[in-house]
Amino acid sequence: MTTESQSLTTTPVQHDPLENYGHDRRGGISNPILGMLLFITSEVMFFAGLFAAYFNTRASAAIWPPEQFAHTLQVWPSLVLPATILLIISSFTCQIAVWSIRRGDRVRFIRAMAITVVLGITFLVLQATDYWLLGHDGLTLSSGTFGTTYYTLTGFHGAHVFGGVIMLSVVLYRGMAGQFSAKHHDAVEAASLYWHFVDVVWILLFTILYIIPGKG
Amino acid sequence: MATTTLHPVATAYKRSTLYDWVTTTDHKKIGIMYVINSFVFFFIGGILALVVRSELAMPGLQFLTSATYNEFFTMHATFMIFLFVIPMLAGFGNYVVPLQIGAPDMAFPRINALSLWMLPLAGILLLSGFVTGGTAAAGWTSYAPLSEDYPLSSPGAGQDLWIVALILIGTSSILGAINFIVTIFKMRAPGMTLFRMPIMVWTVLTTSVLVLMATPVITSALIMLFIDRNYGGSFFDPRNGGDPILYQNIFWFYSHPAVYVMILPAMGMISEILPVFSRKPLFGYKAFVFATAAIGALGFSVWAHHMFTTGAVYLPFFSLMTFLIAIPTGVKMFNWIFTMWRGKLTFSTPMIFAVGFLSMFLLGGINGAFSASVPVDFALHDTYFVVAHIHYVLFGGSVFGIMAGFYYWFPKMTGRMLNETLGKVQFVLMFIGFNMTFFPMHELGLAGMPRRIADYAATAGWNDLNLIATVGGFLIAASMLPLLWNIFVSLRSGKPAGDDPWEANTLEWATSSPPPPYNFDHLPEIRSERPLFDLRHGPASDH
Numbered sequence: 001m002t003t004e005s006q007s008l009t010t011t012p013v014q015h016d017p018l019e020n021y022g023h024d025r026r027g028g029i030s031n032p033i034l035g036m037l038l039f040i041t042s043e044v045m046f047f048a049g050l051f052a053a054y055f056n057t058r059a060s061a062a063i064w065p066p067e068q069f070a071h072t073l074q075v076w077p078s079l080v081l082p083a084t085i086l087l088i089i090s091s092f093t094c095q096i097a098v099w100s101i102r103r104g105d106r107v108r109f110i111r112a113m114a115i116t117v118v119l120g121i122t123f124l125v126l127q128a129t130d131y132w133l134l135g136h137d138g139l140t141l142s143s144g145t146f147g148t149t150y151y152t153l154t155g156f157h158g159a160h161v162f163g164g165v166i167m168l169s170v171v172l173y174r175g176m177a178g179q180f181s182a183k184h185h186d187a188v189e190a191a192s193l194y195w196h197f198v199d200v201v202w203i204l205l206f207t208i209l210y211i212i213p214g215k216g
Numbered sequence: 217m218a219t220t221t222l223h224p225v226a227t228a229y230k231r232s233t234l235y236d237w238v239t240t241t242d243h244k245k246i247g248i249m250y251v252i253n254s255f256v257f258f259f260i261g262g263i264l265a266l267v268v269r270s271e272l273a274m275p276g277l278q279f280l281t282s283a284t285y286n287e288f289f290t291m292h293a294t295f296m297i298f299l300f301v302i303p304m305l306a307g308f309g310n311y312v313v314p315l316q317i318g319a320p321d322m323a324f325p326r327i328n329a330l331s332l333w334m335l336p337l338a339g340i341l342l343l344s345g346f347v348t349g350g351t352a353a354a355g356w357t358s359y360a361p362l363s364e365d366y367p368l369s370s371p372g373a374g375q376d377l378w379i380v381a382l383i384l385i386g387t388s389s390i391l392g393a394i395n396f397i398v399t400i401f402k403m404r405a406p407g408m409t410l411f412r413m414p415i416m417v418w419t420v421l422t423t424s425v426l427v428l429m430a431t432p433v434i435t436s437a438l439i440m441l442f443i444d445r446n447y448g449g450s451f452f453d454p455r456n457g458g459d460p461i462l463y464q465n466i467f468w469f470y471s472h473p474a475v476y477v478m479i480l481p482a483m484g485m486i487s488e489i490l491p492v493f494s495r496k497p498l499f500g501y502k503a504f505v506f507a508t509a510a511i512g513a514l515g516f517s518v519w520a521h522h523m524f525t526t527g528a529v530y531l532p533f534f535s536l537m538t539f540l541i542a543i544p545t546g547v548k549m550f551n552w553i554f555t556m557w558r559g560k561l562t563f564s565t566p567m568i569f570a571v572g573f574l575s576m577f578l579l580g581g582i583n584g585a586f587s588a589s590v591p592v593d594f595a596l597h598d599t600y601f602v603v604a605h606i607h608y609v610l611f612g613g614s615v616f617g618i619m620a621g622f623y624y625w626f627p628k629m630t631g632r633m634l635n636e637t638l639g640k641v642q643f644v645l646m647f648i649g650f651n652m653t654f655f656p657m658h659e660l661g662l663a664g665m666p667r668r669i670a671d672y673a674a675t676a677g678w679n680d681l682n683l684i685a686t687v688g689g690f691l692i693a694a695s696m697l698p699l700l701w702n703i704f705v706s707l708r709s710g711k712p713a714g715d716d717p718w719e720a721n722t723l724e725w726a727t728s729s730p731p732p733p734y735n736f737d738h739l740p741e742i743r744s745e746r747p748l749f750d751l752r753h754g755p756a757s758d759h
Binding site for chain 1: 323324390393394395397398401402403428429430431432433434435436437439440443444447448449450451456457458459462465466469
């Protein structure tokens with residue numbers, strides 16, 4: 001008992017800046033990556049709110065989509081199918097970039113990341129063109145619940161793709177400046193997690209908008 | 217030949233105090249600024265409440281038009297909920313959590329500063345409604361279609377400012393929640409296992425999970441409302457196939473968990489205070505942790521009890537889930553009562569406010585259980601009974617908890633003690649004023665007085681109780697004077713606090729008051745949830 005209470009003295013804190021950051025000393029998930037996963041969790045809930053609104057609106061409508069806009073949801077021929085394929089491919093190229101930097105292969109990492117950024121920009125160009133065509137068909141944000149939900153859901157997804165492209169561009173720029181290595185590449189991992197999330201949201205959106213048959 | 221000698225300077229680059237505070241990433245300074253910012257909006261919201269109460273003191277319209285009355289009660293609730301209670305608790309969390317887990321700072325200090333500075337910006341946006349043709353006036357709930365831009369609803373810019381401000385505050389909360397969760401999971405000192413964390417840290421963790429999962433959902437509702445108002449959308453517009461009930465569902469999916477965001481950290485605070493002033497460990501530590509988690513989880517399944525009268529929700533389910541919340545809450549009441557049972561009680565100001573919390577929050581829980589019963593709720597919905605309930609949990613609960621925490625941690629934040637007598641004067645005034653204001657509202661609600669009305673008939677029989685409530689409101693306002701005087705005197709010439717004035721249990725009292733920027737020179741060994749108690753008395757043999 002006495003020896004035990006004597007051992008309860010204070011121990012000095014070392015002021016190594018990394019000492020208290022669990023990642024470097026105790027292993028486990030790093031702070032930035034855990035932060036990004038939590039941020040993605042909040043984004044999932046944000047889209048859950050929008051999706052809930054979509055399903056609620058769809059459920060209370062007699063005919064969905066409204067007849068005059070039914071043709072806007074055709075998968076073929078449209079720009080949506082190539083856009084979807086390109087976005088899914090970009091998730092793979094993004095992951096190739098991550099695997100490359102984990103091995104320390106910077107050249108392959110930069111190439112794969114550059115392709116990912118180009119694919120992301122292409123998706124945005126295709127979506128903008130699609131919006132322009134739909135606008136010509138008379139589908140706008142104010143043309144009833146269908147227009148409102150369609151543009152809000154795809155628009156917020158597009159905004160997230162835009163954010164993802166900026167994130168990946170910063171990662172690419174930093175990669176070209178030689179800031180990442182097999183040991184230090186948290187930013188690459190975090191940005192790729194976000195990019196996969198954006199991709200998954202699009203697959204869900206594509207499914208509920210274009211694959212699930214209409215009603216009425 | 218002139219020689220130039222370089223004098224190496226060991227101190228940090230000299231900057232003005234103001235510059236230092238505005239650009240700081242130190243969680244302690246950020247926490248203190250959260251607290252100050254929240255107090256500012258508490259006073260603004262309080263003045264609005266006094267005007268509202270003055271208008272209701274007697275039948276007839278004396279001070280306001282109906283339109284300004286709507287603006288005032290809307291802004292009162294908005295300030296109190298979104299810019300006082302939630303950020304105040306986040307501020308205490310910011311200050312206390314890294315200290316209590318033995319960390320040098322939060323995980324993302326710059327994001328922490330960003331979370332803070334979004335709040336005054338949002339407050340300015342809300343206030344600017346007063347000079348741009350009227351603030352939001354659709355109530356803090358801003359139900360569609362009342363909040364839509366139809367000519368007779370809310371056509372003004374104030375409602376848009378309100379939406380943008382709330383999205384900003386929500387973003388601030390989400391970033392703060394991410395910061396808390398990463399800090400708590402990744403930055404605990406060696407020996408600080410999850411079940412040795414102080415209860416305050418557990419409640420902040422649970423709250424952060426609620427914020428993380430619920431706040432983005434209201435962001436989506438606010439964005440939909442914004443699109444409806446500004447871009448011709450028809451989410452909530454029944455004329456174009458939209459659904460106003462959809463807004464209520466999404467709004468309450470956030471706003472019910474938000475109730476727990478506003479109470480759980482206050483529960484954490486008094487769970488720190490009661491053991492210290494009872495000189496006993498918290499009774500049933502693990503039960504308390506699981507009860508906190510249970511409240512958090514159940515909190516996501518009760519939102520539609522705010523919507524019983526819409527006829528659009530499944531009543532038995534939401535009523536049952538609401539009653540279930542009473543179980544973990546009851547567990548906590550017993551934790552607190554048995555912590556005090558046969559303890560060596562000292563009634564310092566923090567303890568008095570904590571006991572005030574217990575009694576008032578109990579009343580708030582009981583009248584909440586009334587409202588959870590569907591047939592009773594059908595009678596009480598949108599009456600003053602509900603106003604009484606929310607103030608018993610939010611004022612009697614959260615605000616008494618905040619005051620307890622303020623008196624408890626003020627010596628750590630400033631290095632000075634607050635005056636005990638003035639503290640007790642404040643408590644007595646506030647306790648009497650609070651009950652005078654809000655207890656009669658139960659009776660008013662049962663007598664059928666609806667909420668959100670500026671005027672009532674002199675023959676309705678509500679005159680006396682309304683007058684009593686108004687007098688009580690001014691008594692609450694008066695109770696702020698001893699607090700302000702106390703802070704002023706204490707900062708100028710308060711008694712030095714020393715490291716550990718309360719002989720407390722947790723790590724923040726192991727460092728100096730106020731702590732150095734890096735928090736700790738030495739950490740005691742952590743072998744229980746009371747490392748400082750162990751340091752003073754030796755470890756308990758059964759640990």
